[in-house]
Amino acid sequence: MALFERQAAERERDLGPDHPDTLSSRNNLGGAAQQQGRLDRAVPLFERNLADAERVLGPDHTDTLTYRNNLAGAYEAAGDPARAVPLYIDALTGRERLLGPEDIRTLGCRDNLARAHELTGHPARAIPLHERTLAARERVLGPGHPDTLLSLTNLAYAHHRARNRERSAVLFAQALANGERHFEPGRPATRHVRELLGHVRSG
The missing domain is CATH 1.20.58 (Methane Monooxygenase Hydroxylase; Chain G, domain 1)
Structure with a gap:
């Protein structure tokens, strides 16, 4: 995870906190933290990243949709699938509209939403x-x-x-x-x- 931390810090310093490459690096850092079970670290990173992406790239940008899906996954991993459901729905709606209903990313997001529905009973x-x-x-x-x-x-x-x-x-x-x-x-x-x-x- 140290490599992702260094890359995110360098890009934020050199490119600024709102640059798309900085957002991508922060997303990667959140993913690494989640893989290591550091959800206390991952969730705030994903939350900040989504808020910044919505402001800078717009709510319907493909990267924003990815960050929304990833935040939902972090909420789910943290034991809160109910909080993940509306994010998955928004991400799926956006991907169906922008990428099409059979794009691999759309199908993956639909899988995620289905799983969250099952986890919420x-x-x-x-x-x-x-x-x-x-x-x-x-x-x-x-x-x-x-x-x-x-x-x-x-x-x-x-x-x-x-x-x-x-x-x-x-x-x-x-x-x-x-x-x-x-x-x-x-x-x-x-x-x-x-x-x-x-x-x-x-x-």
């Missing part, structure tokens, strides 16, 4: 988001891509949490079959399916 709100992401990934990436399998698994688990047990079982069976067809047993995509299926069966 609203899996029914996550289901249509997972369905849209799955359909997009099947079209763009194909059924044999790890991200497509992840979306199918996420949808199955959301149905499980919403107590749609029959639909969940069908989707998990499909995910397991797809994983075994397209991936080796030790691949992360296949392991993820098996781990979730084991969790569902044990619960």
Whole structure:
């Protein structure tokens, strides 16, 4: 993290606190702090960065949308997914408008929002988001891509949490079959399916 701290400090000194490169470095520093579990450091960095980006770049700039998504992720990691939800919604709306509904960054943000809904006890709100992401990934990436399998698994688990047990079982069976067809047993995509299926069966 020391490298990110030095880079952020140097850019703020040489370019000023509002330069886009300074904002990018501060975002990287926040990400490094979050990876190390320093959420007490990460959250204020992301909060400051988003406020500065909204003021300097505008609320709909692609970088601003990234910083908004990252702040939401930090709130979620800090155990406050309810605070993350409106930020994810704003970031997703902006990315759908500027980047399109099937851009990889849009799909990732939609995944994030769906997960936050599940964490706040609203899996029914996550289901249509997972369905849209799955359909997009099947079209763009194909059924044999790890991200497509992840979306199918996420949808199955959301149905499980919403107590749609029959639909969940069908989707998990499909995910397991797809994983075994397209991936080796030790691949992360296949392991993820098996781990979730084991969790569902044990619960």
